[in-house]
Amino acid sequence: MTRLALVMIVKNEARCLGRCLESVKRYVDRMIVLDTGSTDNTVEIAKSFGAEVYHYEWQNDFAAARNAALEKSDAAWNLVLDADEWLVSGFEALSEANLPLHPSVASPPLGCVRVTNAGRNADEPDRRNYLARVLPRGVRYEGRVHEQPEIGRSRVHLPILLGHDGYTPEQLGRKKGRNEYILRAELEANPENGFMWYQLGREHLAYEEFAEAADCMMCAYRFVEAQSYERQEVVIYALVLLRLVGRHEEALALADAEQDNWEDVPDFFFAVAELYLEWASLNPEIAQDLLLPVVEGAWLKCIEIGEQPHLNCSVEGSGSYRAAYNLSNFYKILGYPEQADKYQHLGNQMRVAAMAA
Template identity: 30%
Template sequence: MSKVPISVCLIAKDEEKNIEECLKRLKPYGFEIIVTDTGSTDRTKELASRYADKVLDFAWIDDFSAARNFCAQHASNNWILSLDCDEYVNSIDVKTMRILMQKFPRYTGVIRLKNLVLDEDGQTGYGTDDVTRFYNKNFYTFDYPIHEQVCSKDMAKREEMMQCFLLPMEVVHHGYALTPEEMQDKQRRNLSLLYKNLERDPDDSYTLFQIGQSEFILGNHEKAVTFYERGLAGDPSPEFIYVQVMIISLAKAYVKVGREKEALALMDRYAGRCRTAKFQFTYAGVCLDNGQPLKALLYYVKTTTMADADTLGENLLHCYEHIIELYRDMGDEKMAEVFQGKYEACMREKERVVNS
């Protein structure tokens, strides 16, 4: 048993570039570390053995959930922290994690993951996603062969919202800092598994959403619209994180294909049920695309005051950019200067994250 009753579970294949840094950062926290290798031909297993308590082999069967669940089965602890080899921990408040585990034994834990990305000019920026990665294996398991999700073991509870807490840790994901060519190759590989899953369950909202995401990244915006619309056809609850992302993504796809009015109608329709900074930021942008700058300014300013504004990642920086530009267009230099200071503070945070 580890000093802290948490097992960190990772699956790996040909990760010699990342795995040592990942495990090196985890080692000081006293967690049990388990690495499941799915067929590496490089030094991944050799490097993992320097830090991990267990290094296991798993024959790859085109199913990420199967590999993650195999790894968790071999954990000595019930509480599982699931990470990827290209996710580097900057800090963990272990004391607070213990308190949360004791107070909420049937909750799951969410990491506010900072994803490094490359823009069109090859400059590094970052976005932020809330991902469920901490759970008690007595009650939860992974499901879906790709873009795997933590789900209740009780099938009767699968349609219910899982109760969760935000983990007191900072994790930076380096796996999306890819060239356009590398990202396109990744999405094509993902689609091969996603379309197979769709054959098994043609109406699965989550699979339809993920296909839409990959098609959007590949520039197939009309196709993405079709899958997003199919994913929302059954009116899944926006309380699920992926549903709100699907609504936001559909609005962006509508704008890409010249259907700005439909994008605005979509955001208007869900405004009462989606109260996140990411939704509000996108809503502001869609208003701007529809020639409504005052409404856009109102929503951009509102976005910056929301409790979850930090979930925007680098988009918070873009939010301030829009506010400054809109105030200057209105001739209000005083207000533009107020937000200029906030913009500069946000820029410093971006530099801290991308250089961590």
């Protein structure tokens, strides 16, 4: 039996497949590539790296394709990558010491890796995305699109970083409409699937279709379970999107309903601060007494909580330097220079620490 296999599904990925395979080939024992109908030289590139190539008729179902690829593997562990991803660091987590041929427990957890998006502005804070990509033998996917491996299974974060360039404008343009078509088909069959509404909202957000994204995220909020993995993300995205499209009163009601549920999530309070600050600008007559104290308290709460890098979709700096810088500007505008200087200095220290981490 193989210890570790790379397992991929691909179609017309000649642009980037070689980069992916080159980054990982020395750390895996097999490379399995399932091609779903390429018309470029994707297959030839895969074979040139020594990958085993299989052919599969596409059925508009990502989970079915992932599972067909996994069926080709006999490995104790499967590393699942997309062609527009590549291994950046954390190679040691793929070693035999960490992923043994014979795991010590009967049901090992799924291994989550961090994915960072290429093309991001250097001054733009990074959003931490963790995806389950190191799968024990026998794990299979569910969901026609934005497929997930065994949703109820325990997960552990691995120190693996993947690069990803699928969200650059060029690549988004190439894929536009593909996922939305499948998501809407899924929702037509199951209109109360909160996870699919959430993913459709994310799809619209990627193309800056904010009004549609807000509608979808509020549908997700209605249907996702309170204890579900994506509930936190749904709430925060909904707050941000409702503000962006001017639905402030809905956002304020949502913040009020959820304020006791995310005491350890700085991103929630960061979104609340931005919401109340914008609402204050629209309602100056009540800003000083009722709204600005909430803004101040929310950003102070972010710093009190601190960075929570383990949280999926958390934004770097929400619990540290971004909140401190915003407080500095807040106090400067209100005419409190000593407080402004204090939080400017704190923000600088926090940013240096974040860059060194």
